[in-house]
Structure formats: C-alpha cells, structure tokens
Amino acid sequence: MVDVLVTGGAGFIGSNFVRYALGRHADWRVTTLDKLTYAGRLENLHDVKDHPRHTFVRGDVADSKIADPLVRAADVVVHFAAETHVDRSIMSAGEFIKTDVFGTFVLLEAARQSTKLRRFIQISTDEVYGSVAEGSSQETDELKPRNPYSASKAGADRLAYSYFATYEVPVIITRASNNYGPYQFPEKVIPLFLTNALDEIPVPLYGDGLQVRDWLHVDDHCRAVDLLIDAGTSGEVYNIGGGNHVRNVDLTRQILLLAGKTDALIRHVPDRQGHDRRYSVDTAKLQRLGWTPSARFDEGLAQTVAWYRDNQWWWRPIKDADPAYRSYYTSQYGNRLP
Ligand code: NAD
Numbered sequence: 001m002v003d004v005l006v007t008g009g010a011g012f013i014g015s016n017f018v019r020y021a022l023g024r025h026a027d028w029r030v031t032t033l034d035k036l037t038y039a040g041r042l043e044n045l046h047d048v049k050d051h052p053r054h055t056f057v058r059g060d061v062a063d064s065k066i067a068d069p070l071v072r073a074a075d076v077v078v079h080f081a082a083e084t085h086v087d088r089s090i091m092s093a094g095e096f097i098k099t100d101v102f103g104t105f106v107l108l109e110a111a112r113q114s115t116k117l118r119r120f121i122q123i124s125t126d127e128v129y130g131s132v133a134e135g136s137s138q139e140t141d142e143l144k145p146r147n148p149y150s151a152s153k154a155g156a157d158r159l160a161y162s163y164f165a166t167y168e169v170p171v172i173i174t175r176a177s178n179n180y181g182p183y184q185f186p187e188k189v190i191p192l193f194l195t196n197a198l199d200e201i202p203v204p205l206y207g208d209g210l211q212v213r214d215w216l217h218v219d220d221h222c223r224a225v226d227l228l229i230d231a232g233t234s235g236e237v238y239n240i241g242g243g244n245h246v247r248n249v250d251l252t253r254q255i256l257l258l259a260g261k262t263d264a265l266i267r268h269v270p271d272r273q274g275h276d277r278r279y280s281v282d283t284a285k286l287q288r289l290g291w292t293p294s295a296r297f298d299e300g301l302a303q304t305v306a307w308y309r310d311n312q313w314w315w316r317p318i319k320d321a322d323p324a325y326r327s328y329y330t331s332q333y334g335n336r337l338p
C-alpha cells in the first residue's frame with residue numbers, strides 16, 4: 001500500500017484530489033490533514049470521509065506534534081493546505097504567513113527526517129510570477145509576487161526548493177493557474193458570481209473587468225498532480241494551466257448567461273488593490289510528460305454552473321446562514337456595491 005498524506009484535503013482542490021485519488025488508486029491509503037478553517041469543510045468530503053482507505057485528521061500543518069508523525073508515516077505528501085484568498089490577504093496577511101510559509105516549513109522539517117518519503121508535492125501557484133503583460137510564464141522566470149497571498153506562496157515555493165537542494169527532500173513544485181469546478185468556496189469569483197446570480201444579487205466586477213485569468217478545471221489539475229508524483233523529477237517546477245485565457249468581464253457574462261440572468265446584474269466596483277492584470281503559464285514541460293488538459297472551458301463552466309444549481313445544500317448554509325461569511329462579505333463589498 002502507498003501512504004499518501006493530503007494536507008488541506010477538506011478544501012476545494014484538496015477534496016477533489018482526495019476523491020480522485022481514492023477512485024483512481026486502489027493501493028493508496030489517503031490521510032487528510034486539515035485545520036477546517038472557514039474554507040475547509042467536511043461537507044466537501046461527504047462521500048469519501050468514511051471510505052475504508054481514507055482517514056481524516058483535524059489539525060494545523062504548523063503544529064509539529066500533529067504534522068510530524070503524519071509526514072513520517074507517508075510515502076507521498078501532497079501539500080495543498082494554505083490560506084488562499086487574495087482579498088483576505090489584502091485585509092490581513094498574518095494567517096497567510098503562519099500557514100503558507102511557517103506551516104510549509106514544519107512539514108518540510110518532518111520530511112527531511114523521514115526515511116520513507118519518496119515524494120513531496122508543494123502546491124504553489126502561477127500567481128508567484130506576478131502579473132504577466134504578454135506571453136506565458138516559464139518555470140525558470142523570475143518570481144515577482146505582488147500581493148501578500150502570492151508572496152507567502154512564493155516564500156513556501158522557494159523554501160520547498162531549498163529543502164531539495166540542501167537536504168535532498170524529494171520535492172516537486174507545481175504552479176497551477178486559476179482552478180474552477182465543484183466545492184469551491186463562494187468567495188472566489190466563479191462561485192461568488194454564480195451563487196449571487198442564482199439569487200438575483202448583483203455581481204461585483206473589480207475595476208474595468210479586463211483582467212485575464214487562465215482557467216484550469218480542477219479534475220485536470222488532479223490528473224497533473226497524480227502524474228507528477230511518479231513521472232516528475234525532484235527539484236523541478238511544473239506549470240499547470242488550462243490554456244483558457246478569459247477576461248473577467250467575459251467570464252462574468254458567460255456565468256450570467258448560463259445562470260439564465262442578464263448583464264444587468266453586473267456592478268463595476270472599485271478595483272482590488274495591486275490587482276494583477278493577467279496570468280498565463282506555459283505548460284510545455286508538463287505536456288512533455290504526457291499531460292494535456294481535457295476539459296473544454298465552456299463545457300466545464302456549464303457543468304460547474306449545473307453543480308452549484310443542483311447542490312444548494314452545499315453553499316446555502318455558507319451564504320445564507322454563516323455569520324463569519326456575512327461579516328467577510330460586508331467588509332469586502334459593503335462600501336463597494338452601490
Ligand atoms: P481552499 O481555501 O479551498 O482550501 C484550503 C484548505 O486548507 C482548507 O481545507 C483549509 O481548512 C486548509 N487549511 C488552511 N490552513 C490550514 C492549516 N494551518 N493547517 C491545515 N489545514 C489548513 O484552497 P484551494 O483553492 O483548494 O487551494 C489549495 C492549494 O492550491 C493552495 O495551496 C493554493 O495556494 C493552491 N492553488 C489554488 C488555486 C486556485 O485557483 N484555487 C490555483 C493554484 C494553486
């Protein structure tokens with residue numbers, strides 16, 4: 001059996017990865033380590049949390065008493081756990097440093113003591129490259145993160161590399177573009193706009209809406225990570241991107257159309273501070289290992305819209321009844337939405 005530790009497995013991408021991994025690999029035993037912050041929810045794992053090859057541990061990656069023994073028992077660590085929302089990092093960055101940087105350090109310290117570990121996947125992000133005016137970022141490009149979230153991720157990205165270079169920890173670093181799909185917390189643009197639209201609530205488009213993101217279906221991301229566990233080379237960085245470069249305003253119109261609403265719901269609101277204009281990654285290195293994104297964006301987005309429409313049990317308790325979410329929404333949008 002292969003023992004796989006997934007940190008942040010109760011979040012959006014982590015839970016999709018746990019589900020994918022249990023279905024794809026009959027010889028994997030998966031342990032999820034997750035603190036269950038506002039973004040981590042057992043509902044994300046509802047169909048697999050009692051799976052016979054899955055164990056859930058609630059805990060903080062930055063707590064070595066919990067993290068050490070779990071890392072040491074693992075053949076493979078896939079480290080998704082992080083604070084992930086740019087707007088929250090602009091409001092308050094402390095938790096991003098604690099989890100994304102210090103938490104990664106704690107896991108790497110345990111990894112370097114391990115005699116068993118054969119792969120440590122550091123889930124970084126394309127945002128570490130900063131805003132890319134034209135062309136696509138290569139893995140060798142300079143890192144120019146421009147907000148506290150991407151800077152904390154860049155710190156973790158390079159820290160992980162240093163544990164490969166210094167201690168030969170079998171680290172691989174992935175830099176994926178914006179993900180979309182089921183179970184994404186309704187603070188990120190697609191589920192926020194979609195769930196607002198379903199309720200006829202205006203959608204707050206930052207600035208001119210001409211910013212560009214490269215959308216990657218979460219299933220394609222999971223397949224890429226899975227491939228890299230065996231086929232990747234230690235110490236290397238791999239970009240992962242869907243190749244779907246879409247302007248926010250076009251994305252918004254597409255979401256509204258799929259939700260059966262009109263553009264009248266669009267509100268142009270003051271821009272995000274330091275808003276990165278465009279991200280784009282070159283994925284040739286990963287494609288040489290045999291991976292290509294399989295989701296077509298229009299189909300993937302339509303399926304995602306259908307998922308949120310059909311699974312209101314999942315998001316209504318957050319949007320309609322969670323006081324912490326209401327308080328975040330009010331402080332983020334209160335004086336932006338007219
Ligand atoms: P998410 O916010 O949905 O989930 C994060 C998970 O980490 C949650 O379950 C949360 O409870 C857990 N967590 C947070 N702090 C923790 C701690 N101290 N200890 C243990 N668990 C903790 O995030 P996501 O969108 O699923 O992103 C997962 C990873 O992928 C992150 O590292 C993120 O930087 C990276 N990434 C995300 C995207 C994207 O578009 N969402 C793109 C590229 C890379």
Ligand code: TYD
Nearest residue numbers: 086178187188189190204205206211213248
């Ligand atoms: P987001 O989903 O927060 O991801 P990221 O900032 O990590 O790319 O935002 C995606 C894009 O959508 C980004 O350009 C900011 C924009 N956006 C809005 O216009 N309005 C919003 O309310 C949010 C949350 C995002």
